[in-house]
Amino acid sequence: EPEVTQTPSHQVTQMGQEVILRCVPISNHLYFYWYRQILGQKVEFLVSFYNNEISEKSEIFDDQFSVERPDGSNFTLKIRSTKLEDSAMYFCASSTTRFQETQYFGPGTRLLVL
Amino acid sequence: QQQVKQSPQSLIVQKGGISIINCAYENTAFDYFPWYQQFPGKGPALLIAIRPDVSEKKEGRFTISFNKSAKQFSLHIMDSQPGDSATYFCAASNNYGQNFVFGPGTRLSVLP
Numbered sequence: 001e002p003e004v005t006q007t008p009s010h011q012v013t014q015m016g017q018e019v020i021l022r023c024v025p026i027s028n029h030l031y032f033y034w035y036r037q038i039l040g041q042k043v044e045f046l047v048s049f050y051n052n053e054i055s056e057k058s059e060i061f062d063d064q065f066s067v068e069r070p071d072g073s074n075f076t077l078k079i080r081s082t083k084l085e086d087s088a089m090y091f092c093a094s095s096t097t098r099f100q101e102t103q104y105f106g107p108g109t110r111l112l113v114l
Numbered sequence: 115q116q117q118v119k120q121s122p123q124s125l126i127v128q129k130g131g132i133s134i135i136n137c138a139y140e141n142t143a144f145d146y147f148p149w150y151q152q153f154p155g156k157g158p159a160l161l162i163a164i165r166p167d168v169s170e171k172k173e174g175r176f177t178i179s180f181n182k183s184a185k186q187f188s189l190h191i192m193d194s195q196p197g198d199s200a201t202y203f204c205a206a207s208n209n210y211g212q213n214f215v216f217g218p219g220t221r222l223s224v225l226p
Contacts, residue, residue, distance in 0.1 A: 045216075
């Protein structure tokens with residue numbers, strides 16, 4: 001069964017450093033998303049991406065964040081200058097068409113900012 | 115208005131029992147209500163979803179009950195099994211928005 005993959009599984013970084021989280025969505029999916037989950041808290045939407053541009057973003061997704069689909073398979077989330085409060089599990093998800101279709105989540109990247 | 119409330123925060127059920135998790139929302143524009151199951155270290159996985167044109171949807175041991183007038187929906191897990199032990203999130207979205215609003219989650223433990 002096809003699945004969303006994410007790398008790395010864990011990332012430790014120093015405050016102020018840039019990090020790039022990588023995702024490979026399911027191959028025939030057209031919509032891509034990033035969510036985050038601070039430890040023990042709910043899943044929060046960050047951004048959706050379709051046709052090489054951001055479709056919607058939440059208030060969490062400020063200028064420190066950016067997304068890119070650099071090639072036909074990868075979807076990346078960049079945090080330019082990490083803060084302590086960026087420590088969380090970051091999930092990538094993808095779906096075939098509209099947002100309300102089943103979203104398939106990846107296993108997540110646990111980011112720890114020291 | 116964008117919040118989805120969920121209760122209980124945690125739930126302990128004996129094997130074979132019924133697990134019930136409740137959610138409530140305010141935004142009447144929401145028209146899609148999925149439930150996600152999350153095991154430790156894994157991403158959320160869609161379990162079952164409902165739209166407000168039906169009051170109940172059943173898939174195997176999992177049932178969603180939906181009360182549009184009360185703006186509430188619930189997940190029932192019949193014959194709960196230890197393998198059901200996970201965190202369950204309800205969520206909501208609308209046709210025009212492009213993001214899910216998640217509830218805070220319920221940690222279910224099913225005792226053998």
